[in-house]
Amino acid sequence: MKKLINDANTVVQEMLEGMVAAHPHRLKLIQNTTVLVRADAPVKGKVGLVSGGGSGHEPSHAGYVGVGMLDAAVSGEVFTSPTPDQVFEAIKAVDSGSGVLLIIKNYTGDVMNFEMAAELAEAEGINVAKVIVNDDVAVENSTYTTGRRGIAGTVLVHKIAGAAAERGASLEEVEAIANKVINNVRSMGMALTPCTIPAVGKPGFSLGENEIEIGMGIHGEPGIEKTSIQTANSIAETLLTKVLDDLNIKQNDKVAILINGLGATPLMELYILNKKVASILDEQHVEIYDTFVGEFMTALEMAGCSISVLKLDQQLMELLDSHADTLAFKR
Amino acid sequence: MKKLINDANTVVQEMLEGMVAAHPHRLKLIQNTTVLVRADAPVKGKVGLVSGGGSGHEPSHAGYVGVGMLDAAVSGEVFTSPTPDQVFEAIKAVDSGSGVLLIIKNYTGDVMNFEMAAELAEAEGINVAKVIVNDDVAVENSTYTTGRRGIAGTVLVHKIAGAAAERGASLEEVEAIANKVINNVRSMGMALTPCTIPAVGKPGFSLGENEIEIGMGIHGEPGIEKTSIQTANSIAETLLTKVLDDLNIKQNDKVAILINGLGATPLMELYILNKKVASILDEQHVEIYDTFVGEFMTALEMAGCSISVLKLDQQLMELLDSHADTLAFKR
Numbered sequence: 311m312k313k314l315i316n317d318a319n320t321v322v323q324e325m326l327e328g329m330v331a332a333h334p335h336r337l338k339l340i341q342n343t344t345v346l347v348r349a350d351a352p353v354k355g356k357v358g359l360v361s362g363g364g365s366g367h368e369p370s371h372a373g374y375v376g377v378g379m380l381d382a383a384v385s386g387e388v389f390t391s392p393t394p395d396q397v398f399e400a401i402k403a404v405d406s407g408s409g410v411l412l413i414i415k416n417y418t419g420d421v422m423n424f425e426m427a428a429e430l431a432e433a434e435g436i437n438v439a440k441v442i443v444n445d446d447v448a449v450e451n452s453t454y455t456t457g458r459r460g461i462a463g464t465v466l467v468h469k470i471a472g473a474a475a476e477r478g479a480s481l482e483e484v485e486a487i488a489n490k491v492i493n494n495v496r497s498m499g500m501a502l503t504p505c506t507i508p509a510v511g512k513p514g515f516s517l518g519e520n521e522i523e524i525g526m527g528i529h530g531e532p533g534i535e536k537t538s539i540q541t542a543n544s545i546a547e548t549l550l551t552k553v554l555d556d557l558n559i560k561q562n563d564k565v566a567i568l569i570n571g572l573g574a575t576p577l578m579e580l581y582i583l584n585k586k587v588a589s590i591l592d593e594q595h596v597e598i599y600d601t602f603v604g605e606f607m608t609a610l611e612m613a614g615c616s617i618s619v620l621k622l623d624q625q626l627m628e629l630l631d632s633h634a635d636t637l638a639f640k641r
Numbered sequence: 642m643k644k645l646i647n648d649a650n651t652v653v654q655e656m657l658e659g660m661v662a663a664h665p666h667r668l669k670l671i672q673n674t675t676v677l678v679r680a681d682a683p684v685k686g687k688v689g690l691v692s693g694g695g696s697g698h699e700p701s702h703a704g705y706v707g708v709g710m711l712d713a714a715v716s717g718e719v720f721t722s723p724t725p726d727q728v729f730e731a732i733k734a735v736d737s738g739s740g741v742l743l744i745i746k747n748y749t750g751d752v753m754n755f756e757m758a759a760e761l762a763e764a765e766g767i768n769v770a771k772v773i774v775n776d777d778v779a780v781e782n783s784t785y786t787t788g789r790r791g792i793a794g795t796v797l798v799h800k801i802a803g804a805a806a807e808r809g810a811s812l813e814e815v816e817a818i819a820n821k822v823i824n825n826v827r828s829m830g831m832a833l834t835p836c837t838i839p840a841v842g843k844p845g846f847s848l849g850e851n852e853i854e855i856g857m858g859i860h861g862e863p864g865i866e867k868t869s870i871q872t873a874n875s876i877a878e879t880l881l882t883k884v885l886d887d888l889n890i891k892q893n894d895k896v897a898i899l900i901n902g903l904g905a906t907p908l909m910e911l912y913i914l915n916k917k918v919a920s921i922l923d924e925q926h927v928e929i930y931d932t933f934v935g936e937f938m939t940a941l942e943m944a945g946c947s948i949s950v951l952k953l954d955q956q957l958m959e960l961l962d963s964h965a966d967t968l969a970f971k972r
Contacts, residue, residue: 368909
């Protein structure tokens with residue numbers, strides 16, 4: 311295992327300290343926790359947004375902490391849910407009396423621990439709501455999940471719910487907007503290579519010299535099938551078709567597209583994929599309102615990608631466009 | 642070779658088309674060229690900034706085309722200089738009568754072809770100035786270079802010269818500012834793994850299971866030494882010390898830091914590096930004015946990093962902070 315680390319057991323803490331050292335005007339690390347909050351948290355009169363999960367998906371989620379998106383990101387160990395007490399610390403740090411929304415990716419451990427934290431917070435009189443993102447259409451149930459997994463579409467939930475909160479929407483309203491995004495966003499991914507959890511020291515699975523996996527999750531959970539390497543066009547078509555079908559996208563619908571790299575895939579390749587995605591949507595007379603290409607939800611140094619589609623209406627377009635100023639997403 | 646591509650011979654053109662499909666309000670592709678320009682180019686009354694080089698370093702340079710940075714990026718084939726006629730097309734597309742500055746990374750082919758383009762443009766009455774970025778302190782002369790190589794520090798030249806141009810500075814003034822940045826920025830990198838040029842189909846060099854190369858260039862050119870894998874702290878110290886010494890950084894100096902990933906290195910690792918970089922500078926009583934962490938100048942899917950330091954004065958700080966709105970750099 312060749313990694314730029316010091317000690318496999320301290321990667322998360324060192325990363326968080328490196329983030330605060332780099333961006334002291336944006337981020338605060340709550341002492342003795344793995345919770346990064348907006349430097350101006352809690353923001354008076356604003357619903358607080360908390361997300362998080364296992365580390366290793368950077369820039370998710372700390373990269374989305376800031377104006378117009380999240381108030382706090384909680385980091386578990388690599389690919390491991392944060393503990394309830396850490397999430398509880400995040401909730402306390404961002405509640406300004408207007409309540410807190412938890413945005414949870416659908417993994418069993420995350421859901422359980424965020425829910426326990428919500429109970430702890432409610433016992434202290436904090437209003438907490440939660441939404442569960444399950445955008446991955448590849449598989450029902452998986453290694454760490456009952457139901458569908460939450461993957462890169464989560465970033466669009468952060469963006470749009472964050473915009474609503476920034477505009478002063480109530481907890482109930484922000485929760486409703488977040489659920490509206492969740493109901494309208496679908497994603498699917500694939501992997502070319504595995505990744506290595508530092509503390510494990512060897513790849514979590516293996517793929518042959520010419521083998522890829524369609525539908526693979528962001529922790530290396532099994533997808534739909536292993537197959538031989540295909541063209542970018544063929545992969546774009548496979549992923550996009552399943553996403554569009556599931557969303558029931560029709561002619562003249564407006565969509566936002568998110569082409570996400572899993573860690574080791576060059577931007578060049580993501581843009582090649584996007585060329586095909588755009589051309590398929592054009593053929594189907596679907597209107598692309600906006601496209602985001604880059605690394606939004608990674609799996610350490612896994613090579614691969616995911617494609618997310620968000621079906622838009624006027625309200626979602628406005629919130630998608632409104633100001634956001636975070637490390638990994640600016641508008 | 643597992644890559645998300647269709648045809649190794651068309652990767653650059655497909656990438657460029659994918660970029661325009663994703664960002665039609667930002668970028669225009671000049672027909673029958675590999676030149677991407679600002680959607681509003683040429684910008685009246687403003688000096689035009691043109692950069693570029695071989696592809697494979699994305700988001701360099703197209704990711705920096707936009708308000709406050711570049712007016713055009715010219716893409717050669719992967720790791721291959723763009724031809725003079727392509728650069729000439731870029732110059733013509735962005736000149737509004739105020740002249741054009743070429744920002745060239747110091748590789749023999751780039752320098753030669755950009756200079757030939759400048760001559761073609763001057764013959765047509767366009768004022769052209771050029772600056773050559775040679776921030777890499779690792780080695781003097783290398784596979785493709787006489788003198789020092791130009792690497793990630795180039796992005797800070799784009800940013801600061803771009804800010805000056807956006808404010809209405811003359812060609813002579815923008816050239817002087819660019820040279821001031823070049824004189825005050827130094828970088829050094831290292832690699833953990835090689836990368837594969839699509840049309841070649843196999844890695845350009847090899848590193849052993851536990852081997853890294855210090856000082857390696859962004860095309861896999863040789864560095865200072867191959868060594869066994871070290872801690873992130875040790876690597877940070879090696880790279881930073883050489884950079885600081887070369888810049889003659891002293892107590893109370895103000896600097897901007899750019900921690901650059903070469904393609905496959907997780908953000909987690911870059912932030913771990915930054916923790917050490919910040920702590921070394923703190924010990925030396927050097928003031929970190931700002932820090933940028935991410936992928937700015939990549940080498941396809943190479944794993945590794947570079948560290949750049951820019952010594953700042955009041956003028957450079959103001960220009961660094963001024964508004965920029967590009968895909969890969971926003972202020």
